[in-house]
Amino acid sequence: MVLAIALVLLVVGSLLFHFLSPWYFTPIASNWGMIDDTVTITFWVTGIVFVAINLFMAYAVIRYRYRKGKRAEYAPENKKLEAWLVAVTTVGVVAMLAPGLFVWAKFVEVPQDAAVFEALGKQWHWSFRFPGKDGVLGTVAARYVSDKNPFGMNPNDPNGKDDVLVTSPEVHLPLGRPVKALLRSIDVLHDFAVPQFRVKMDLVPGLVTYIWFTPTRTGEFDLLCEELCGLAHFTMRGRVVVEEEKAFQAWLSRYPTYAQSTAQVAGDAEAGKPLFAVCSACHGLQAEGNPVLHAPKLSGQGDWYLKRQLDYFKNGARGAHDKDVYGKQMAPMAATLADDAAIANVIAYIGTLPDKPAPATVEGDAKHGQKSFVTCAACHGSDGRGNQAMNAPRLAGMSDWYLVTQLNNFKHGVRGANRKDMYGPQMVSMAAILANDRAIDNLVSYINTF
Numbered sequence: 001m002v003l004a005i006a007l008v009l010l011v012v013g014s015l016l017f018h019f020l021s022p023w024y025f026t027p028i029a030s031n032w033g034m035i036d037d038t039v040t041i042t043f044w045v046t047g048i049v050f051v052a053i054n055l056f057m058a059y060a061v062i063r064y065r066y067r068k069g070k071r072a073e074y075a076p077e078n079k080k081l082e083a084w085l086v087a088v089t090t091v092g093v094v095a096m097l098a099p100g101l102f103v104w105a106k107f108v109e110v111p112q113d114a115a116v117f118e119a120l121g122k123q124w125h126w127s128f129r130f131p132g133k134d135g136v137l138g139t140v141a142a143r144y145v146s147d148k149n150p151f152g153m154n155p156n157d158p159n160g161k162d163d164v165l166v167t168s169p170e171v172h173l174p175l176g177r178p179v180k181a182l183l184r185s186i187d188v189l190h191d192f193a194v195p196q197f198r199v200k201m202d203l204v205p206g207l208v209t210y211i212w213f214t215p216t217r218t219g220e221f222d223l224l225c226e227e228l229c230g231l232a233h234f235t236m237r238g239r240v241v242v243e244e245e246k247a248f249q250a251w252l253s254r255y256p257t258y259a260q261s262t263a264q265v266a267g268d269a270e271a272g273k274p275l276f277a278v279c280s281a282c283h284g285l286q287a288e289g290n291p292v293l294h295a296p297k298l299s300g301q302g303d304w305y306l307k308r309q310l311d312y313f314k315n316g317a318r319g320a321h322d323k324d325v326y327g328k329q330m331a332p333m334a335a336t337l338a339d340d341a342a343i344a345n346v347i348a349y350i351g352t353l354p355d356k357p358a359p360a361t362v363e364g365d366a367k368h369g370q371k372s373f374v375t376c377a378a379c380h381g382s383d384g385r386g387n388q389a390m391n392a393p394r395l396a397g398m399s400d401w402y403l404v405t406q407l408n409n410f411k412h413g414v415r416g417a418n419r420k421d422m423y424g425p426q427m428v429s430m431a432a433i434l435a436n437d438r439a440i441d442n443l444v445s446y447i448n449t450f
Contacts, residue, residue, distance in 0.1 A: 001065075007058040011051050018047070029196035029221060029242065031178075031214040034106065036198065038099040045092050107199070110212045114178040119171070120151060121183070121190035121203045123230050124379070124426065125391060126169040126223060126238040127151065132162025132257055137182070145186055147304070147388040152186065153258050161259040164252055169223070169238035169422045173215050174248040180212040191227035194240055202227060215242040231378045235426040267303075267341075267348030275346040278336050287353045289399045291361065294326045296402035300355035302386055303347045305393040310334050310343050317420035324414050326405075357397035360448045362404055362441050369446030375433060376443070384450045391423050396450035403444050407431050 028036060064072075118129040118137060129151055131137045138153060138160015145152040150167065153160050173179055183192050185203035192211065193200035201211040223238030243251075256264075279287070282295035289297030298306065312318040319331030337343045376384075379392035386394035395403060409415035410431035416424030434440050 001062065004058040004061040007054050007061070011054045014050070015047075018043075025198075026196050028198060029194075029215060029217050029219065030198060031216060032198040034099075034103045038103055041099050042096050045095050049092060107211075110180050110210070111178045114180045114212055115174070116180045116182065117171070117173075118182040118184060119192055119203075121185045121192070121225065121229075121236075122150075123187055123390065124225075124232045124236040125423070126171070126236070128166040128168075128171045130164040130166070130252060132164060134159060134162060138163050138258065140184070142186060150389065151258075155262070161257065163258045164255050165258055165261060166255050170241065171223070171238065172241045172243060172248050172251040174245045175215055175218055175242055177245070178212060178214040180210055183209045183211070188229050189227045190225045190229050190236070193224045193226040194221050195224070196221050197240075200226060218242050218244070231375060232426065232430070235429045237425065239422075265341075265344075267344030267346070269345070269348040269352050272342075272345030272347070272349030275337065275342055276349050278333060279346065279350075282333075286356075287350050288356060289358055289402070291399065291401050294329075294402075294405075296399040297358045297397075298350050299353040300397060301350075301394055302388060303351060304388050305386070306347050306350065307343055310337060310347075312421060315420060317418045317424075318415065320418060321414050323412075324409065327415075355397070358399045360400055360445075362400040362444045362448065364438070364441030364443070364445035366442065366446040366449050368439075369442035369444070372434060372439060372443045373446050375430060384447050395447050400444045400448055403447065404440055407434060407440050407443075408437075 025036060025039075116131060116137065120127045120129065127150065129137065136159045138157040140152040140160075141154055142152055144154060149155075151165060153163070153165075181192065183201055183203045185205050188205065190203040191200055192203060197213050197215075199211050199213050201209050203209060219242055221240045221242070223240050225233060225236040227233075229236060241251075276287075279298070282290060282293045283298050284290050284295070287298035289295055309318065313327070313331045313334035314337070316331075318324070319327035319329075319334075321327065337346060373384075376395070379387060379390040380395050381387050381392070384394065384396035386392055406415060410424070410427045411434065413428070415421070416426075416428040418424065434443060
């Protein structure tokens with residue numbers, strides 16, 4: 001009797017949880033309501049079977065419970081019962097599978113008027129490519145992939161010259177227009193998933209897969225990788241912004257074409273030397289850094305990273321938080337660099353300065369810090385030299401006190417929380433594994449051993 005009651009309570013509790021629970025699908029934001037309908041049908045079929053089987057089990061426990069003097073009856077076959085079970089099971093299976101076949105038929109037939117863009121997945125970030133005025137995406141190949149050509153663009157394909165390259169994990173899409181996303185990975189398996197769109201698809205190395213959908217409401221939506229793609233899988237996030245066509249075109253126009261990105265002139269170190277005079281007041285004549293003024297070492301750091309941080313200070317992604325005292329000091333300094341050419345010039349000059357390791361000032365247990373660095377090494381390299389492909393700057397030989405400050409800033413939300421900082425949130429998650437100040441000191445002490 002106790003078992004029968006438990007089975008009935010299980011059924012009642014499951015039904016109440018399903019119908020009264022506040023946790024369910026996010027509001028849909030695409031044309032794929034068929035996906036929701038199919039899932040609902042599956043819930044009804046499996047739910048009815050779940051209820052029927054468990055209530056039958058409760059009935060059987062009571063009806064055929066042990067009674068003294070009662071003998072069990074042996075019934076090896078019941079063709080009528082078997083026929084009913086086969087028929088009911090067939091109806092249930094068809095009810096679950098048939099809607100999915102109709103959805104799949106629509107899923108693989110992309111509307112002819114659908115716009116096309118490419119989503120490129122790489123540990124652990126997203127990038128995007130849009131066709132230019134010719135409406136045709138250029139060809140790509142793995143052999144062309146490099147730090148200077150992260151998309152692997154074929155330099156000999158004229159169709160790719162006007163392709164718009166969005167080297168940011170945020171992509172904008174026009175409202176009410178069907179789009180086909182070509183999905184490409186250049187390392188491991190990834191997965192393109194936006195919960196509100198209801199459709200998802202794997203990115204398979206060596207293949208180009210695709211999905212299509214029509215955004216039906218404006219807003220910002222999280223882009224997730226729902227494939228276990230490595231150590232930092234959970235940090236591989238992007239953002240999809242759905243907006244009106246005019247706003248979409250304005251956003252797209254801010255990014256360079258492949259031809260423009262390859263035509264960019266390298267910075268002029270001589271022109272950058274007088275611009276560096278402002279920087280040297282804090283960072284030192286040789287960009288060696290100055291802990292008294294809380295100015296980190298710059299020499300030896302990746303030029304791509306210096307450019308990104310200067311851009312961040314200029315556009316408010318850094319130096320805007322109330323608790324970022326030193327960032328607020330840096331923001332007006334970055335504003336003295338009038339344009340991209342000035343930034344390129346000053347970075348070119350920094351590249352000519354001697355790269356001497358910054359003196360170690362942090363005391364910690366390097367042996368314990370080595371265990372924590374296993375996570376850092378996935379992006380920054382086993383030697384801490386940084387990796388542009390991973391958007392991970394150099395750590396080895398840089399100012400250790402500055403590393404401590406920034407790890408604390410990431411832990412406490414001073415850095416990485418600004419919506420313009422598309423890579424900072426990854427570090428927020430990584431810094432969270434360091435439980436306390438001692439753990440941070442241990443990690444930085446190990447980095448000092450490189």
